[in-house]
Amino acid sequence: MPLYMLxxxxxxxxxxxxSPEEMQKATERYMAWVKKPFTKDAxxxxxxxxxxxxxxxxxxxxxxxxxxxETKEVLGGYYTIEAASYDEAVNLALEHPQLDYGGAVxxxxxxxx
Amino acid sequence: MGEGSQPDILLEHLFRREAGRMVAFFxxxxxxxxxxxxxxxxxxAMLRALQTWPYQGVPENAAAWLFRVARNSAIDAIRRRKMxxxxxxxxxxxxxxxxxxxxxxxxxxxxxxxLRMIFMCAHPEISEEAxxxxxxxxxGGFSVREIARAFLADEATIAQRLVRAKRQIRExxxxxxxxxxxxxKQRLDSVLETIYLIFNEGYAAHExxxxxxxxxxxxxxxxxxxxxxxxxxxxxxxALVAMMALQAxxxxxxxxEAGELVLLEKQDRNRWDRELIGLGFHHFNLSxxxxxxxxxxxxxxxxxxxxxxxxxxxxxxxxxxxxxxxxLEINPSPVVALNRxxxxxxxxGPEEALAEVDHLEKRKLRDxxxxxxxxxxxxxxxxxxxxxxxxxxxxxKLPCSEPERRFLRRKLxxxxxxxxxx
Numbered sequence: 001m002p003l004y005m006l007x008x009x010x011x012x013x014x015x016x017x018x019s020p021e022e023m024q025k026a027t028e029r030y031m032a033w034v035k036k037p038f039t040k041d042a043x044x045x046x047x048x049x050x051x052x053x054x055x056x057x058x059x060x061x062x063x064x065x066x067x068x069x070e071t072k073e074v075l076g077g078y079y080t081i082e083a084a085s086y087d088e089a090v091n092l093a094l095e096h097p098q099l100d101y102g103g104a105v106x107x108x109x110x111x112x113x
Numbered sequence: 114m115g116e117g118s119q120p121d122i123l124l125e126h127l128f129r130r131e132a133g134r135m136v137a138f139f140x141x142x143x144x145x146x147x148x149x150x151x152x153x154x155x156x157x158a159m160l161r162a163l164q165t166w167p168y169q170g171v172p173e174n175a176a177a178w179l180f181r182v183a184r185n186s187a188i189d190a191i192r193r194r195k196m197x198x199x200x201x202x203x204x205x206x207x208x209x210x211x212x213x214x215x216x217x218x219x220x221x222x223x224x225x226x227x228l229r230m231i232f233m234c235a236h237p238e239i240s241e242e243a244x245x246x247x248x249x250x251x252x253g254g255f256s257v258r259e260i261a262r263a264f265l266a267d268e269a270t271i272a273q274r275l276v277r278a279k280r281q282i283r284e285x286x287x288x289x290x291x292x293x294x295x296x297x298k299q300r301l302d303s304v305l306e307t308i309y310l311i312f313n314e315g316y317a318a319h320e321x322x323x324x325x326x327x328x329x330x331x332x333x334x335x336x337x338x339x340x341x342x343x344x345x346x347x348x349x350x351x352a353l354v355a356m357m358a359l360q361a362x363x364x365x366x367x368x369x370e371a372g373e374l375v376l377l378e379k380q381d382r383n384r385w386d387r388e389l390i391g392l393g394f395h396h397f398n399l400s401x402x403x404x405x406x407x408x409x410x411x412x413x414x415x416x417x418x419x420x421x422x423x424x425x426x427x428x429x430x431x432x433x434x435x436x437x438x439x440x441l442e443i444n445p446s447p448v449v450a451l452n453r454x455x456x457x458x459x460x461x462g463p464e465e466a467l468a469e470v471d472h473l474e475k476r477k478l479r480d481x482x483x484x485x486x487x488x489x490x491x492x493x494x495x496x497x498x499x500x501x502x503x504x505x506x507x508x509x510k511l512p513c514s515e516p517e518r519r520f521l522r523r524k525l526x527x528x529x530x531x532x533x534x535x
Contacts, residue, residue, distance in 0.1 A: 015160050019256025020128035023159045028123060030167035044168050077168075 003040065003113040004089035006079040006096065010103030012047040029097035033079070038092065044077040076103070080110070123175065128159055131176050132254035134223045135183050137230035140251070142187065142202055145233055146283045148251065150190060158183035225291075227252055228343055231336060232300055233282065233289045235307040243278035244307045245314070246271055253311075253332045263314060263325045297345060305353050305409070308336050312357045316364070330361045341396060352400035352409035358393035359416035362386040374520045378425040390420050411440035430459035447473055451484055454491075463491040482511035486521060493528060502528035 018026065034042045051063040079096075083089035086109055093105045132155050139151035158179045172178040184206055191199045234248040249255040249263075257275065261268040281287070292300045315329025337354040340346060366384035369375050397413050414436040422428040437453035450473055458466035470488045489504035505525040509518060 024128035
């Protein structure tokens with residue numbers, strides 16, 4: 001079955017206003033997603049947006065702050081899921097808790113799968 | 114990815130419980146003036162759990178994991194802020210580190226810290242309202258939003274109360290140390306009162322979200338037990354726990370499947386929580402240890418009499434009336450008197466009860482919907498249906514919750530077709 005990547009974008013500060021009870025709910029919902037039968041891989045990335053390396057023509061490689069410095073959102077993690085079609089992958093992604101905590105989910109097909 | 118060994122859900126209220134214990138621990142460590150820092154430290158630990166547990170699995174001892182992460186972030190904060198007495202704090206943290214994670218000693222320490230924290234939150238120098246909010250926020254692990262929802266207040270009001278309470282703690286230099294001797298007795302009264310207020314807020318049949326209200330009752334019961342099972346427990350503390358447990362046992366039976374209010378007498382006793390009733394009687398027995406009879410004793414006795422009756426017919430109303438007499442003597446409030454009138458009707462008939470209710474109306478409770486509802490009920494029993502209807506109609510014009518409104522409407526209909534009277 002084809003694989004799709006879900007790229008999770010979100011504002012790490014969004015969690016600050018949650019109560020312990022809500023944090024626990026959120027933790028449980030993410031845990032449940034990682035264990036879904038169609039989830040093949042799930043990884044979280046650090047909250048620090050990190051650096052981007054570029055190599056302008058004819059000069060040395062340069063690192064700059066992450067491409068997200070103007071927005072508060074960072075790429076917070078990625079899941080690889082199995083789905084019959086792009087539409088089905090989107091439908092599955094609609095249930096992802098990321099969407100309920102102010103984040104966004106980008107759905108991309110993995111070529112050759 | 115289907116790793117079968119991982120649990121699907123965590124222990125119920127794990128975060129909330131641990132947050133309360135950890136905030137208490139760090140508030141003692143940093144000092145009460147740094148309550149905010151204690152809360153941030155704990156929040157950070159829970160955030161870390163959210164970020165790692167779904168991907169790396171839930172650690173075997175989740176509570177100890179949270180505590181360790183919070184400890185590390187506390188060390189960072191102490192160093193970063195160059196806190197006064199930071200060295201002593203670091204030493205204390207290091208001492209905690211060397212203790213095994215599930216050591217009963219550290220369990221005991223956490224319980225002590227929590228107890229101290231309740232005493233500080235319920236300090237007489239902080240207003241009652243603020244004490245309740247601060248206890249729920251710090252020891253209870255509730256958020257501002259959750260407290261606001263439970264109290265039908267807006268978030269800004271609750272947030273302000275918390276800010277004010279924390280400022281009072283700072284400015285008056287309130288200590289987180291346990292009081293002793295005569296001071297302990299007084300301070301314990303404030304603690305019990307705060308717990309009682311939390312419980313009542315959850316138990317009162319106001320509008321609002323049922324779930325959060327049940328959580329309040331649960332939290333009040335937990336705090337009450339924390340006090341009642343500690344070394345500073347008193348018969349009064351046991352009476353409070355008994356009263357709360359026996360009343361909370363009936364929570365589920367108060368509404369039927371259709372969401373309609375069910376009067377105590379008509380409740381399905383199979384839906385009463387046996388475990389809570391057992392707990393209630395356990396503490397009720399312990400509450401008999403002294404000579405002192407408090408308001409909580411009288412209320413617990415009333416709840417116990419109801420719990421003991423196998424069905425509505427075997428309720429010992431004369432006993433209940435006697436306990437109401439006691440209660441009224443200790444707390445001569447019109448609301449208690451109104452409740453007592455219901456027992457008077459059972460023992461001496463509706464006529465006498467009606468006279469007492471009328472007397473009450475002249476005094477204070479004129480615009481209280483419950484008074485009109487009780488009077489309507491008594492009049493209906495006496496067959497004075499048109500007067501009863503007028504009372505239910507007047508009650509319906511006053512503020513009350515939707516289930517209560519529907520209940521009053523059903524009573525009103527009963528007035529119009531007396532044969533269907535409940």
